Amino acid sequence: MKKTNLLLLFALVTVLFTACKKDPPENSTTNPTGISQTATISGLVVDLNKEPIPNVAVSIQGTSLTKTTDQYGAFYFHNVPVPKKVSLLFTKDGYMKVARSEETNKKNIAINAMMIPTFSAISTSDNFQANTGGSVELPAHKSKVTIPANALVDKNGNAYTGDCQINLGYLDPSTPEFTTLIPGGDMTAINSENKNGIIYAYGIIKVEMTDPSGNPLQLDKTKKATASIEVGVPSSMLSSAPATIPLWYFDEVKGVWIEEGSATLSGDRYVGTVTHFTDWNCDVWSPTQATITGKVTDNTGEPCPGVVIHTGQSSTITDNNGEYSRRVPAGFDLDVYIKDYHGINKSVNVGVLSEGETKTVNFTISLNKVKGKAVNCSGTGVAATVGLNWGGSYSYAQSDNAGNFTILLPEDIWYATLWAYTGSGYAEEPVPLNFIDGVATVADVFICDINTGPTEFTINGGEFNNVKLNDFNDVKTAKYVEFQEPGMPESIKMLNITFGGTDGFIHITLPKGGIGNYTEADAAGDGQAAHMLRISFEGIGPDQLYLEPSKFNISITKYGNVGQLVEGTFSATCSTYDNPGITYQITNGKFSVLRIPDGDGWGKKHKK
Known part of the structure; x- marks a missing residue:
């Protein structure tokens, strides 16, 4: 296959990604007093400019449970014991501590914090x-x-x-x-x-x-x-x-x-x-209380989750059904409003509420939606916190127990970084957003808790003098994908192995799985399977070289089931299209990637 055909194939793939980062198991040996249930708690921590704050210690008060926010200011406690009201303490050097609390009448609880x-x-x-x-x-x-x-x-x-x-x-x-x-x-x-x-x-x-x-x-x-x-x-x-x-x-x-x-x-x-x-x-x-409740929907009537609703001097966040509820003091003149939520500003004055009164305030907003599903290594839907980051802005939501999520964002965003958390795994991937009638659907987000092994190779030739490259932690997956070359009567399934990161991206396609060896001689035969057998090196080194091998040897030494590892070794003799006279030797290559369920695109994003 020509280089241009390969690049076109890469450009047309459906984004699917997986990542992995071990977290310690939730410690439930120390429970808060008055335990009533278990719940999943997640949220974001931001500064006064609404910029995410990483490395904030988040602890559930009355327990030994502690998490640390990631680079996007996100945290996640999965299925932890909670009292009827849970309190979280947020601390970090250089900031004043703050505690936030929420009643635990739902299985999924969103708590955001702003630190000074x-x-x-x-x-x-x-x-x-x-x-x-x-x-x-x-x-x-x-x-x-x-x-x-x-x-x-x-x-x-x-x-x-x-x-x-x-x-x-x-x-x-x-x-x-x-x-x-x-x-x-x-x-x-x-x-x-x-x-x-x-x-x-x-x-x-x-x-x-x-x-x-x-x-x-x-x-x-x-x-x-x-x-x-x-x-x-x-x-x-x-x-x-x-x-x-x-x-x-x-x-x-x-x-x-x-x-x-x-x-x-x-x-x-x-x-x-x-x-x-x-x-x-x-x-x-x-001593007297009233209740403000309502629902946020879009122009089609679909619920809008994750919207911050201000109710007088308090606030809350809409759930996956777009619903919210908050107790407020009776006898005070109150406003209910959405303030600068992705450019949305809406306000309703509810006046002075009487004791026991329930006031319903619904909002209709116009925002784009990104929909998808968070799944584990086996493809089963899981509850997770899922977010999008773009240009210093962000939006996030919780998936339901089946893994389905909806994230709201402004109408002019076409590319963002999608990330997801569970209690034991983390995933992250830049994704294009192709909207149809205001909705973009992304492929399943795979969140796994399996650590991959070393992935690396040594390159010699041109500007490289036996340089070892080993930063390939952004992408580490293996999956079966279906391909059909122009002129071929039907599609075939090939095993696609992808790993990449700062040091470049390597793509391997094999006609079958299982332990075995493959060389350029196997790619010289007739048929679609032979044509698709290859290894390519994209974006290598400071000059972002695209290397096409004239010779290669690929060996699969470990071939696990879905949710397990695929490992092997490789070597190659390569050149570039721009300077075919320069030879690059790839030696001591090895990879360790996670096998994920079959799909129509290239596997993306697996972190150790």
Whole structure:
């Protein structure tokens, strides 16, 4: 086959990919109190600019379960034990920690988090000596914390007199970002009489205190030490701000706000004292609740999953049916809205809801959809978190238990990176998006938990002097595909082996599977199978060479079933079409790839 025919074949394939990255099994030996069920929890972590944050530690409070976000800020807990309300803690150096919580009345739970850098427009950090005391403030947000002298203890309760770092952040309840920044996320609270309710915020500060090594410091309870705080009130909320307001701190394990103390309105801020460092919230408590529920669909009536819905000062995410529900405080004028979701902005004022009232707010939006299925190595559908990233933007959703997923994205996106998570595997692949009536269907996403072995070869000739190439971890698959050459009466099945990465892409097609040897002599015969027998090297080296062998030897040494490994060795003598006089020797070649179910395209993307 000519080079142009091969390139055309590669361009016309259906994208199908697989990847693998071992994660430790979910540890369920330490369960949160009040276990009611198991659930799958996933989400994204972003900064104030909505850029994904990698390497964030995500822990389920009350358990030993911890995950780390990937390069796209995504995390995934598969089928873990959860209480009726689960709380996640997000931590990373250089950012202020945040906890988010959600009721676990569904099997698949989406929880997103937005983290504040130590220094930003709404945060700052400073140092002082504990034996002299100090303060830190955010003048633009009318917020401040003052620590008296000799008032601190270390994590063991010992008096601390050394250097301190204090971080201060401010959350403005009048901004759309507040619903994603606020600890908890649903504004549920327990007052001083141990009664449940929902709070309405007038301002929040986040306070963290550490020694130079990052160890936490606290106020000395034995001295009944206190710190004074000032919490700014947004100008748009000053007219309704009460003269005295309860103070609340967030219980990171229970996932609720707890009343402790009060603050007094002084001009444009609340002033009070606190007995420990945490997130402090100035809120009105409401014992009466209402419910806002609804559904988001497209212009054809199909559900839109993964849409962030803001309900007053809280937010939630539509499920796979496009549905959402959130409890809100009764007696407050509330807006329900979609804010800048892939360019979509819609808002409905629901007014003041009465106790026990349920208000339905539906939205119709116009976005493209990418549909597909997440499957395991055997081709069986699995629950997973699946996302698309393009040009610094992203969108994600959870597949259902059968693996089916729908991801929403703007109408002008034609190429993106598709990724998927399960509890034990990870997949990633750049994909073209071919939309028909606003829907692009991608081939099955294979997520496997099998590690492949070394894949490498040595190349000599031209600009290469016995250079070993071994970065082929982007693609590592073997599968049967159906081909039909022009003029042939029928198609045939060939075993296609593909591996590639930064060092290039290698494609091997064989007329049959099983252990055996193949050379260029086998490709010299008549018939479609002989014509299709080949090995090619694409995008090799800095010059992205395309090498076509004149001689080759391919040996299959291991041939597993679907979900198992196919391994072998290879060597070749090659040249390029542009410079046929230069000979390249390929030696010491070996590959270890995952066999996936039969399909119509080339296998894509398998990571160790």
